[in-house]
Amino acid sequence: MKDSELFMKKTDLNELRKDPLLGRWVAVLNRSMPPSEYTMPPQDAHEETCPLCRGREEEAPKEIMSIREPGNQHAWLTRVIPNFNPVFKIEGDLGRRGDGMYDRMNSIGANEIIVESPEHGRPPEDLGLDQMTKVILTYRDRITDLERDPRLRYTLIYKNAGRNAGAVFSHPISHLASTPVIPKRVKEELDGAKQYFAYKERCIFCDIMREELRVGSRVINETRYFMAFCPYASKFPFETWIMPKRHSCSFQEIRHEEIEDMALILSGTLKKLRSLFTDISFNYFIHTAPNRVPRKDHWHTLGEDFHWHLEIMPRFLNTSGFEWGSGFYILTTSPEDASKYLREA
Amino acid sequence: MKDSELFMKKTDLNELRKDPLLGRWVAVLNRSMPPSEYTMPPQDAHEETCPLCRGREEEAPKEIMSIREPGNQHAWLTRVIPNFNPVFKIEGDLGRRGDGMYDRMNSIGANEIIVESPEHGRPPEDLGLDQMTKVILTYRDRITDLERDPRLRYTLIYKNAGRNAGAVFSHPISHLASTPVIPKRVKEELDGAKQYFAYKERCIFCDIMREELRVGSRVINETRYFMAFCPYASKFPFETWIMPKRHSCSFQEIRHEEIEDMALILSGTLKKLRSLFTDISFNYFIHTAPNRVPRKDHWHTLGEDFHWHLEIMPRFLNTSGFEWGSGFYILTTSPEDASKYLREA
Numbered sequence: 139m140k141d142s143e144l145f146m147k148k149t150d151l152n153e154l155r156k157d158p159l160l161g162r163w164v165a166v167l168n169r170s171m172p173p174s175e176y177t178m179p180p181q182d183a184h185e186e187t188c189p190l191c192r193g194r195e196e197e198a199p200k201e202i203m204s205i206r207e208p209g210n211q212h213a214w215l216t217r218v219i220p221n222f223n224p225v226f227k228i229e230g231d232l233g234r235r236g237d238g239m240y241d242r243m244n245s246i247g248a249n250e251i252i253v254e255s256p257e258h259g260r261p262p263e264d265l266g267l268d269q270m271t272k273v274i275l276t277y278r279d280r281i282t283d284l285e286r287d288p289r290l291r292y293t294l295i296y297k298n299a300g301r302n303a304g305a306v307f308s309h310p311i312s313h314l315a316s317t318p319v320i321p322k323r324v325k326e327e328l329d330g331a332k333q334y335f336a337y338k339e340r341c342i343f344c345d346i347m348r349e350e351l352r353v354g355s356r357v358i359n360e361t362r363y364f365m366a367f368c369p370y371a372s373k374f375p376f377e378t379w380i381m382p383k384r385h386s387c388s389f390q391e392i393r394h395e396e397i398e399d400m401a402l403i404l405s406g407t408l409k410k411l412r413s414l415f416t417d418i419s420f421n422y423f424i425h426t427a428p429n430r431v432p433r434k435d436h437w438h439t440l441g442e443d444f445h446w447h448l449e450i451m452p453r454f455l456n457t458s459g460f461e462w463g464s465g466f467y468i469l470t471t472s473p474e475d476a477s478k479y480l481r482e483a
Numbered sequence: 484m485k486d487s488e489l490f491m492k493k494t495d496l497n498e499l500r501k502d503p504l505l506g507r508w509v510a511v512l513n514r515s516m517p518p519s520e521y522t523m524p525p526q527d528a529h530e531e532t533c534p535l536c537r538g539r540e541e542e543a544p545k546e547i548m549s550i551r552e553p554g555n556q557h558a559w560l561t562r563v564i565p566n567f568n569p570v571f572k573i574e575g576d577l578g579r580r581g582d583g584m585y586d587r588m589n590s591i592g593a594n595e596i597i598v599e600s601p602e603h604g605r606p607p608e609d610l611g612l613d614q615m616t617k618v619i620l621t622y623r624d625r626i627t628d629l630e631r632d633p634r635l636r637y638t639l640i641y642k643n644a645g646r647n648a649g650a651v652f653s654h655p656i657s658h659l660a661s662t663p664v665i666p667k668r669v670k671e672e673l674d675g676a677k678q679y680f681a682y683k684e685r686c687i688f689c690d691i692m693r694e695e696l697r698v699g700s701r702v703i704n705e706t707r708y709f710m711a712f713c714p715y716a717s718k719f720p721f722e723t724w725i726m727p728k729r730h731s732c733s734f735q736e737i738r739h740e741e742i743e744d745m746a747l748i749l750s751g752t753l754k755k756l757r758s759l760f761t762d763i764s765f766n767y768f769i770h771t772a773p774n775r776v777p778r779k780d781h782w783h784t785l786g787e788d789f790h791w792h793l794e795i796m797p798r799f800l801n802t803s804g805f806e807w808g809s810g811f812y813i814l815t816t817s818p819e820d821a822s823k824y825l826r827e828a
Contacts, residue, residue, distance in 0.1 A: 157716040159675040159687060164716045164812045170820035171720070173759040176799045225813055239694045240715045296804030304803025315805055323810030330504040342504060349584045370585045371502040371509045375516070414518040423808030451807055454521045458649025459641030460660055462796055463768030465668030467509045468570055475515035 151230055152245035154319070155237075162322040165225050165245050182306055185258040190309040192256035198222075202250060203279060205272045215269065216276045217253040218314075224249030225315070232289060232318055246289055248316035252276055259308050262299055263408035270401035273312070277424065278397070280314055281390045285429045290316045292324060292428050300419025302453040320428050327425060328444060335443035343445030344385055346370075356473050358480045359406060363399040366407050368473035368480070373451070375471040376414075376480070378407055380448040387441040389426035404448065410483040411452060422450040496575055497590035499664070500582075507667040510570050510590050527651055530603040535654040537601035543567075547595060548624060550617045560614065561621045562598040563659075569594030570660070577634060577663055591634055593661035597621055600655050607644055607655055608753035615746035618657070622769065623742070625659055626735045630774045635661045637669060637773050645764025647798040665773050672770060673789060680788035688790030689730055691715075701818050703825045704751060708744040711752050713818035713825070718796070720816040721759075721825070723752055725793040732786040734771035749793065755828040756797060764798040 153166045183189060189197035192214065199220045207213040226247025233244040254273045255265055265273065281293045297312040298305040320328070334342035350357055350367045358378060359366040366380045380403055382396060392400065404422075411418055426446040461467055471479075498511045528534060534542035537559065544565045552558040571592025578589040599618045600610055610618065626638045638661040643650040665673070679687035695702055695712045703723060704711040711725045725748055727741060737745065749767075756763055771791040806812055816824075 155716040157714075158679070158691070160671050161675065162716070162718075162810060162812070164718065164814055166814045166817050170816040172816075173721075173824055176720075176760060177762070237715075238698060239690060292809075294805065294809050296808045298803045302801060304801045304805075313805065315809070315811075317809070317811065321809035321811045323808065326505050326810070330506065334503070345584060346503070353583060369502075370582075371500040371507070373507075373509065375521075376518075415521060417522070421804030421807055423804045425808070449808070451804075453801075456647060456649045456798075458643045459766030459768045459796075460639065460649075460658065462766055463641045463668065463770070463794070464639050464660070464662070464666030465507060465671070466660075466662065466666045467507070469509055469511045471515040471517075472511050479518055 151227060152225055154243045154245050156241040158240060160322070163317075163319050167225065182308060185308070188258055188307075188309050190251070190253050190307065190311065191258050203276070203283075205276060214256065216255070216272050218276060218280055219251050219253070221249035221251055221313075226317060228287075243318065246318045248284055248287075248290070248293075248314065250280065250314040252280070252295075252312040252314060254310040254312060257310075260310050261412070262297065262310055263405060263412050265310065265405065267398070267401050267405060270405050271398050274392075274397050274400055274404075277312070277314075278390050278392060281426065284314075284316045285390070287316075289318055290429055292317050292320050293426075294321065294324075294423060296421060296423035298421055300417070300453070302419030303421045305419070324425060324428070328428070331443050331445070341385055341443060341445050343381060343447065347381060347383065356477045358410070358477050359403060361399050361403045363396045364403045366403055368477040370473060372469060372473050372476075373467045375454065375469055376411065376452045376476045377473075378411075378450040378480070380404060380407065380450070382446065385442075385445055387427040387444040387446060389424050389446040400448075407450065407480070410480045411450070413483045414479055415452070415454075419453040420450055421453065422448055424448050496572060497570055499588045499590050501586040503585060505667070508662075508664050512570065527653060530653070533603055533652070533654050535596070535598050535652065535656065536603050548621070548628075550621060559601065561600070561617050563621060563625055564596050564598070566594035566596055566658075571662060573632075588663065591663045593629055593632075593635070593638075593659065595625065595659040597625070597640070597657040597659060598654065599657060602655075604653050605655050606757070607642065608750060608757050610655065610750065612743070612746050612750060615750050616743050619737075619742050619745055619749075622657070622659075623735050623737060626771065629659075629661045630735070632661070634663055635774055637662050637665050638771075639666065639669075639768060641766060641768035643766055645762070645798070647764030648766045650764070669770060669773070673773070676788045676790070686730055686788060686790050688726060688792065692726055692728065701822045703755070703822050704748060706744050706748045708741045709748045711748055713822040715818060717814060717818050717821075718812045720799065720814055721756065721797045721821045722818075723756075723795040723825070725749060725752065725795070727791065730787075730790055732772040732789040732791060734769050734791040745793075752795065752825070755825045756795070758828045759824055760797070760799075765795055766798065767793055767795040769793050 150168050152168050154163050155166055156163050202218040204214040204217040207215060226245050226249045228248050230244050230246055232246055255269055277295045284290055284293050293316040295312060295314050331342050357367045364380055364382055366378055369379055427444050495513050497513050499508050500511055501508050547563040549559040549562040571590050571594045573593055575589050575591055577591055600614055622640045629635055629638050640657060640659050642657040676687050692710060702712045709725055709727055711723055714724055772789050
């Protein structure tokens with residue numbers, strides 16, 4: 139979902155369709171773009187007209203939540219609004235049904251914009267520790283709130299920074315998408331972790347952290363509660379994962395002291411990436427357990443086999459037919475070398 | 484794998500590493516690129532110096548095969564050479580071994596460039612029917628040859644056309660990558676098709692073609708032996724699949740009369756895409772059965788559950804954190820509308 143889809147014309151409910159071969163769902167927008175629109179350059183909003191800036195709140199959809207300056211209720215620091223033209227919409231029923239041999243449902247869910255700062259052009263690594271802490275608090279509160287809706291199975295928080303990463307706006311924002319199905323990429327992680335747990339009776343993510351600390355060569359940074367490292371078999375060069383040392387399947391169960399610490403390691407890692415690559419584009423996203431999975435009980439192992447984390451994906455090179463046709467990736471810089479560059483940055 | 488990797492410095496054997504969570508393999512290049520090289524623009528070879536042009540054969544690696552003009556053995560029409568700096572290399576053993584908790588092996592395989600025409604700047608849709616037939620013949624002969632190597636499990640033929648699709652060179656080429664593992668994306672298709680077959684006792688691809696012919700709204704084009712359509716749950720807008728009507732799991736078992744017919748429908752579809760989008764970038768790739776799968780026997784169902792095909796993926800929009808974090812895709816033009824535009828193009 140590109141930022142440019144933010145301002146598309148409002149339409150009726152979109153449709154979700156299931157790929158019969160791979161089991162993946164796709165969203166089909168109700169209003170089809172004609173070929174001519176594909177060549178139009180994406181439109182950024184200039185600071186003078188940006189509807190995400192402080193003072194222009196009435197030009198944006200109605201606020202869902204905000205964190206405000208203590209003692210000044212007019213001055214918001216972070217703010218969440220619905221997407222201008224959401225792909226997933228909260229009203230309606232799931233409407234699961236067949237379509238010939240295929241399967242479809244309504245595109246129920248939530249699509250929100252998390253405005254990370256009132257300042258228009260602030261780069262994410264320069265938000266400052268206090269502000270980054272508030273951004274992470276905002277992430278947590280939105281996931282916690284949306285988890286109450288029984289139709290929603292998953293909430294993904296993600297960020298697009300830079301044109302190559304799908305960003306259009308200069309105003310610093312993150313995105314939120316809640317979906318009525320567990321997304322394929324998340325399902326694969328859950329399944330992989332479950333399989334490992336079934337065999338080893340240990341969390342694969344905890345094992346990965348222990349292994350990375352033992353080897354050391356792929357670790358970038360450690361704080362009290364988190365570690366940042368370049369995964370052994372990354373998809374993209376300089377890919378970095380940030381993982382909580384305390385085992386927990388759910389991001390929304392993060393503790394207060396951990397939030398500040400996460401802000402520290404996330405800001406630090408983004409600063410390091412920027413110091414190596416001035417014009418870097420990147421995405422990051424949080425992978426947490428699906429909604430409505432009971433996370434605590436004293437006799438089963440629910441929640442023991444997953445471990446939430448944040449993945450940062452630098453977007454340098456265009457993927458080619460090789461990656462799309464095979465799902466096989468080529469790392470032009472080894473995780474060990476990438477980690478060394480980042481450690482020393 | 485970008486075309487720009489064609490000319491990278493020669494190094495020793497690269498390494499394959501397995502993602503412990505998702506089971507996906509990645510190739511780690513032996514010579515790591517430093518951060519500074521990521522900002523360098525890719526270098527195209529001008530026509531005056533292009534080592535893929537006729538007359539400059541000695542500047543390229545030694546030819547593997549070629550199709551030549553009848554009666555003129557100096558004039559090649561299509562030509563296959565090893566990649567200038569292959570990611571996968573034919574010499575050596577697999578060397579599967581552990582690496583702490585992880586798994587690795589040597590990057591054994593093949594990496595070839597299929598030069599589609601002696602003419603430097605010829606766009607793929609303008610190769611002409613005769614030449615496209617020879618390109619497809621070349622694809623078939625290379626897959627057939629590489630299938631004999633018992634270390635290789637899969638051969639992927641793919642094409643990058645246009646900068647957004649990872650292409651760097653103006654000379655028309657396709658790529659070939661043979662790998663010692665079945666790539667994840669192919670494995671998922673095989674598994675999906677097998678699951679469907681187990682339940683329905685019918686090939687899912689044959690069922691999809693029947694359904695598409697029944698509905699009609701997603702069909703672009705039909706020839707005697709092939710059909711082209713926009714899949715019900717495409718990943719990208721204007722994505723098009725070309726599928727043989729005759730059930731066959733292996734592209735390399737294509738019949739002579741089918742090759743010409745495939746050239747016709749592939750050229751025609753690419754022409755249609757170009758007429759809608761002047762500057763289109765796209766990838767295409769062939770999905771065929773893995774090597775060493777017995778394809779015929781009279782009492783089992785081997786080969787009955789897979790059906791080779793070619794996928795064309797237009798590359799308009801940057802993918803964002805949403806797609807990478809979720810594996811969920813958003814179609815800005817419905818397959819029905821895309822198919823209508825293409826039918827009428």
